[in-house]
Amino acid sequence: MTAFIGLRVxxxxxxxxxxxxxxxxxxxxEAARNVLRLGLPLAQKGHSxxxxxxxxxxxxxxxxxxxxIHREHADAAEQLVTIAQERMAQFHA
Structure with missing residues (x-):
């Protein structure tokens, strides 16, 4: 169910x-709805x-x-960058 809301900004x-x-x-x-969906839970809990x-x-x-990483596992540093980039593409694209 949806409802209409009008407001001035x-x-x-x-x-x-x-x-x-x-x-x-x-x-x-849709952009305004997305902003509301993201911000409303924070506002309800008194967060900003x-x-x-x-x-x-x-x-x-x-x-x-x-x-x-560079001090303790320098050999894995480049692999971690690659993994992070893959995760960015998968979860945050």
């Missing part, structure tokens, strides 16, 4: 929704996302893992 938000729709080849409405902090943490973790 600022021009900057609308431009971002339109850019997302164009990037994914979907309608403006600090993208800059998340990126910093991911980069810190990656740098730490890189140091460990």
């Amino acid at each position: 600022c021009t900057d938000d609308l431009a971002q929704i339109d850019a997302l729709a164009a990037k994914h080849g979907c309608s403006r409405a 996302i600090d993208l800059q902090r998340m990126i910093l943490l991911i980069e810190h973790m990656q740098a730490s893992i890189d140091v460990i």
Whole structure:
């Protein structure tokens, strides 16, 4: 079952929704629904996302893992990059 909801958004938000729709080849409405599906569970739990902090943490973790791998398992380093790229294509394309 679906229901209609109408809402107003600022021009900057609308431009971002339109850019997302164009990037994914979907309608403006589908892009907005996807944003809502992703954001609503976080909002319900009282969470927000600090993208800059998340990126910093991911980069810190990656740098730490890189140091460990190159120090302890240098022979496997290139194989791990290949596996990571394959997983990106499989799960995040």
